[in-house]
Amino acid sequence: MIERVYLYDLEIVEIEGEFKEIKRNAEVLPCMLTNHALYVGKRDGLLETSLTSELYNIIKVFQGLGVNPKNIKEEDIVKFGEEAYKGIIEVTDEDKIARVIYLGLIGANPQLSYSLEDFILKYHDGMEEKVETYMNLINSLASRDNQFKAEFEKKTSQRREKGEKK
Numbered sequence: 537m538i539e540r541v542y543l544y545d546l547e548i549v550e551i552e553g554e555f556k557e558i559k560r561n562a563e564v565l566p567c568m569l570t571n572h573a574l575y576v577g578k579r580d581g582l583l584e585t586s587l588t589s590e591l592y593n594i595i596k597v598f599q600g601l602g603v604n605p606k607n608i609k610e611e612d613i614v615k616f617g618e619e620a621y622k623g624i625i626e627v628t629d630e631d632k633i634a635r636v637i638y639l640g641l642i643g644a645n646p647q648l649s650y651s652l653e654d655f656i657l658k659y660h661d662g663m664e665e666k667v668e669t670y671m672n673l674i675n676s677l678a679s680r681d682n683q684f685k686a687e688f689e690k691k692t693s694q695r696r697e698k699g700e701k702k
Contacts, residue, residue: 537676539567539669541641543650543658561658566644567669569636569677573643582635582652587674590628594674597623624667633670634659640673 544562548555569587577583601619638655642648650658661669 537568537672538644539640539672541565541567541637541659541669542661543655544660545658546660565641565648567637567640567673568644569640569673570643572646573639576642577635577639582639584632587636587677590632590674593627594624594671597627621664621667624671628670630663630666633666636670636673637666640669 542562542564545560547558547560549558550556574583574587597620600623634656635652637659638650638652641650641655
């Protein structure tokens with residue numbers, strides 16, 4: 537699944553004696569984790585652990601809530617809302633979430649010109665939206681891995697026995 541990430545410059549201006557936030561240079565970019573993005577994350581030190589181990593930690597959170605970890609849906613995140621949110625924050629942090637979303641931008645936009653700092657200056661989603669995007673990115677990555685695993689097992693289970701002809 538390809539996520540949408542909204543980036544913009546936030547400027548504080550004084551209007552009639554009050555400070556207001558003005559959004560400028562807004563843009564929407566596609567976001568998805570790819571092998572290239574994971575490589576860049578490891579190469580540049582943006583990923584401290586593998587996202588697979590991160591996924592297992594998140595799965596444990598949902599198992600603790602009684603949710604089938606093989607089929608975590610957005611409804612589960614909504615249903616268990618605060619409990620799931622607290623559990624996820626215990627196994628990860630806002631900085632790591634932002635780095636994974638940034639890597640998702642690199643995955644969908646390999647020629648991305650933003651540095652991590654540029655991205656953080658332009659990314660203003662609230663924590664709930666960040667967690668949702670993060671979960672969707674990791675869940676999508678895991679789904680692709682599971683599809684590969686199933687296809688690999690299917691192909692390898694059709695192997696011929698020694699001496700057997702096609």
